[in-house]
Amino acid sequence: MGEHIIAELLTQNRQDVVEKLWTKQAAKYTTSNSKHSPSKLAALYAIELLYNKDEKKALQLYEELQRHVLYAR
Incomplete structure (x- = not known):
């Protein structure tokens, strides 16, 4: 999921697509696993920045x- 969000934010940056992908469940999963996974941390970075x-x-x-x-x- 994180890679898909990063790709969307770095290419077309369609807010409606990001909103569909970035659900509460996706946010919780990504946040809870970011300490152990650089790709999850990168996804959080992209979400916050872009x-x-x-x-x-x-x-x-x-x-x-x-x-x-x-x-x-």
Whole structure:
């Protein structure tokens, strides 16, 4: 689901499509698994930056994603 949302936000960015994909259940699942999955964290970052337009929250998620990448090396 996260990859589909990222692809939509980065390409056509159709708000109605994102709203259909980003359900409460999808948000809960993605958020609860983001600590263990960089792709889920990337999806949250894309949602905050491109859908919610919350640059502050997006920056926090981006920094967390960068830490995730550093630990994986």
